Amino acid sequence: MARVLVYYSTQTDTSKLLGQDFGAVLNNTFGEGICKVTNIRDLEGLDVLGEFELVCFFISSYGDGEQCDEGMEFYQTLMSADDGYFDKSLTHFTLFGLGSSLYDLYQGAAKDFYGQLLEKKLDSLGQFGMGDDGLATLTDDYEGWKFDILPQISEYLRIPYQVSEKYKGRYRVLELVEENQLHTHFSTANKPPYHSDKPYVAHIHGLKRLSAVNKDSKTVIHATIDLDSSDSGLHYTTGDHIGIFPSNSDENVDDFLKIFGLYEKKDQHISIIPVDRMSTKCFVPSHTTYRQICKNFLEINACLSRKILRQISELFISSEQTKQQLLELSKDRKTFMDRVVSKHKTLASLLVKFDTDCSMIPFSFLLESLGPLKPRYYSISSSSVKQPQAADITVSTVQSEGDNFEGVFSKNLMNMLDDKDQTFSVPIFLEQTKFRLPFDTTTPIIMICAGVGVAPFRAFIQERTKSTPTKKRQTTNLYLYYGLRNISRDLLYRDEWESYSNDELVVKFAESRPSKGLRKLYVQDLLQKDAGLITDLVCEQKASIYVCGDAKKMNRGVSKTLLEIIKEKKGGIKQADKFLKYQKILGKYQEDVW
Ligand SMILES: Cc1cc2nc3c(=O)[nH]c(=O)nc-3n(C[C@H](O)[C@H](O)[C@H](O)COP(=O)(O)OP(=O)(O)OC[C@H]3O[C@@H](n4cnc5c(N)ncnc54)[C@H](O)[C@@H]3O)c2cc1C
Ligand SMILES: NC(=O)c1ccc[n+]([C@@H]2O[C@H](COP(=O)([O-])OP(=O)(O)OC[C@H]3O[C@@H](n4cnc5c(N)ncnc54)[C@H](OP(=O)(O)O)[C@@H]3O)[C@@H](O)[C@H]2O)c1
Ligand SMILES: Cc1cc2nc3c(=O)[nH]c(=O)nc-3n(C[C@H](O)[C@H](O)[C@H](O)COP(=O)(O)O)c2cc1C
Numbered sequence: 001m002a003r004v005l006v007y008y009s010t011q012t013d014t015s016k017l018l019g020q021d022f023g024a025v026l027n028n029t030f031g032e033g034i035c036k037v038t039n040i041r042d043l044e045g046l047d048v049l050g051e052f053e054l055v056c057f058f059i060s061s062y063g064d065g066e067q068c069d070e071g072m073e074f075y076q077t078l079m080s081a082d083d084g085y086f087d088k089s090l091t092h093f094t095l096f097g098l099g100s101s102l103y104d105l106y107q108g109a110a111k112d113f114y115g116q117l118l119e120k121k122l123d124s125l126g127q128f129g130m131g132d133d134g135l136a137t138l139t140d141d142y143e144g145w146k147f148d149i150l151p152q153i154s155e156y157l158r159i160p161y162q163v164s165e166k167y168k169g170r171y172r173v174l175e176l177v178e179e180n181q182l183h184t185h186f187s188t189a190n191k192p193p194y195h196s197d198k199p200y201v202a203h204i205h206g207l208k209r210l211s212a213v214n215k216d217s218k219t220v221i222h223a224t225i226d227l228d229s230s231d232s233g234l235h236y237t238t239g240d241h242i243g244i245f246p247s248n249s250d251e252n253v254d255d256f257l258k259i260f261g262l263y264e265k266k267d268q269h270i271s272i273i274p275v276d277r278m279s280t281k282c283f284v285p286s287h288t289t290y291r292q293i294c295k296n297f298l299e300i301n302a303c304l305s306r307k308i309l310r311q312i313s314e315l316f317i318s319s320e321q322t323k324q325q326l327l328e329l330s331k332d333r334k335t336f337m338d339r340v341v342s343k344h345k346t347l348a349s350l351l352v353k354f355d356t357d358c359s360m361i362p363f364s365f366l367l368e369s370l371g372p373l374k375p376r377y378y379s380i381s382s383s384s385v386k387q388p389q390a391a392d393i394t395v396s397t398v399q400s401e402g403d404n405f406e407g408v409f410s411k412n413l414m415n416m417l418d419d420k421d422q423t424f425s426v427p428i429f430l431e432q433t434k435f436r437l438p439f440d441t442t443t444p445i446i447m448i449c450a451g452v453g454v455a456p457f458r459a460f461i462q463e464r465t466k467s468t469p470t471k472k473r474q475t476t477n478l479y480l481y482y483g484l485r486n487i488s489r490d491l492l493y494r495d496e497w498e499s500y501s502n503d504e505l506v507v508k509f510a511e512s513r514p515s516k517g518l519r520k521l522y523v524q525d526l527l528q529k530d531a532g533l534i535t536d537l538v539c540e541q542k543a544s545i546y547v548c549g550d551a552k553k554m555n556r557g558v559s560k561t562l563l564e565i566i567k568e569k570k571g572g573i574k575q576a577d578k579f580l581k582y583q584k585i586l587g588k589y590q591e592d593v594w
Helices: 014-030 047-051 069-080 108-119 138-157 250-259 290-296 306-316 320-329 333-341 347-351 363-370 408-418 451-467 494-499 523-529 531-540 554-570 573-586
Strands: 004-009 035-039 054-062 092-099 129-132 171-175 200-209 220-226 241-244 269-274 376-379 390-396 424-431 445-450 478-484 506-511 544-549 589-593
Touching (some): 004 014, 014 035, 014 092, 014 138, 054 069, 069 108, 092 108, 092 138, 129 138, 138 306, 171 363, 200 408, 220 408, 241 390, 250 290, 250 347, 269 290, 306 363, 390 451, 445 451, 445 523, 445 531, 451 478, 451 589, 478 523, 506 523, 523 554, 531 554, 544 554
Parallel strands (some): 004 035, 054 092, 092 129, 445 544, 478 506
Antiparallel strands (some): 200 424, 220 390, 241 424
8 A cells, every 4th residue: 555645737748757756766665566656647536645745846836937737736735724624534744846046036936835745734854845846956856855755655654765776777678589569659540539648640741941041140940730630639739839749850760779689679579578567667669669659659868967977876887987087977956057067978978988888887877767758849930820720830959060960850851841741740739838829819919939939929929910900000010029140141031021011010120140240139128118018018009018929038038128118107117016916917028938
């Protein structure tokens, strides 16, 4: 009978992976079956929590420090419960929050959750853990928290524990003689409803390069994904996201298989079976091959974590010299960030530099430490009113010549672009957002973006210019503030902006790498220049503000500038801050930043 329950709430599966890891660690450490792991969306009522001695939560933040969609219902149930609800049936919990310090309300959801649990008179066992995705230290933060909390759980459950030096695989790999039908990719036989666990395999076409070929430009690619809505039941609303599962390139897959001594048997039929089915779910099909797993299911290009490097050095590397070199790289966070993370070293690209035998590393270890290939998210750049059966995407490819690094889906798109004659399919699912046009089509809208952040605004503009006939409008009510590197090389969808009249749309550009003689401008400089207009639009005409693109730099600059601008009208920075926060609550100031 399980004594501990692990709950995770997730949007992009990171907290699911951590929750499952934590469950497996508890089962390995304190005895098989002691812990059960569940998605928070599957919880029916609060009573079930009282059946356990300890509940461990993994909570990720979205929106403005809000619960992710899956966790919202549980959070509301918790909020509405009485203070003494658990009445000693449950007394303790642990909580690890996942977030990114790039967002203003860092760990907002986890903090709210923590507060609610304390209000319900539950005690926190150990520290409130926090993992920072924005600093790329999330795995490290989690490992540190786990290290501290295990002795406390041991004491609480009254089960002594010892750290095992021996590696216990979480999966058994069965090499099969019989050659049944193989499962090589997500199934095209999936039936609706489609979601991230059961994606729809969609046709992708219409690829074209939107930016000029130039060493200073990023390659930006447009593509269209058929949703076949009447059959698939997939319907999006303007402003939504699409999730796409990429596949690793053959070249990367072969390199990976060679390093781990699997290349010769790459097409061997195998079955992967979790040792502990209670806490470990298998993310690969039941009958497949090493090559198919590495191509379509395993994140072989993920940036390394210190934990993986340490474990590999300590458990599997026989050469003392290599072991010490690898441990040296992982000895402290700064060395690791400088020499591994910032150079985007993957497990394979790091190990290949050491002349060492890696065939000792079990495939189970690779599966559990690298985890499933994650979907990549894109802001849909078409309007659902204008194009309901298909979703456009606008992708700024991730490529870095210096490090010889190319993003996985970026590489997929580049290959498709070079091979226009072929037809391509990608597993996809839709994700609803709150990034929505105002109901009232006469509300002025201010759209602020940098680079590929223009994607959802293309959709907004398509929709507004279609649903609001120009003749009926009295004043201009669409404003696009668009930051880009250089207007002659990097302007995306040039023809489209030119096709709208000034009465329909006002577009203003800020060039950060302009031609000689012109001043470098960021999009917030444009807002500052138009301070009078912005104040009038926001404070008098009740305009809605939308920001899209980079969360790290651009969004911070923009929100600071908006505050400065509104400050004059509102009589001080505090009042302006209060006003803008209220606009966010009303949904009149929205961000789609990543
Ligand atoms: C909600 C949301 C909406 C998004 N919308 C869009 C959109 O509309 N358009 C768009 O283009 N993108 C968008 N993105 C980003 C997109 O999801 C992918 O992250 C991006 O396309 C890269 O995917 P990839 O598979 O090519 O790269 P991956 O294989 O995932 O690699 C990218 C990773 O490598 C890191 N990296 C990249 N270059 C280097 C380097 N030289 N050194 C070290 N690290 C490096 C990045 O920080 C990133 O973590 C969005 C993301 C989110 C979360
Ligand atoms: N997570 C991911 O994997 C991923 C993938 C794609 C895009 N993105 C994010 O989305 C953003 C847009 O992508 P992109 O490829 O289109 O970017 P981009 O072309 O490199 O950048 C767009 C514009 O933003 C400007 N900018 C830089 N710092 C700024 C700041 N502090 N304030 C305002 N503007 C600033 C850039 O100026 P400079 O000339 O000074 O750089 C450039 O003009 C990227 O910055 C990136 O963070 C993330
Ligand atoms: C669109 C978006 C919005 C986010 N908003 C916040 C936020 O407001 N506060 C925060 O701390 N983290 C925020 N994050 C970061 C996520 O919480 C973090 O990446 C986390 O690891 C995701 O976990 P998951 O994969 O389990 O969903 C946001 C991430 C995205 C993509």
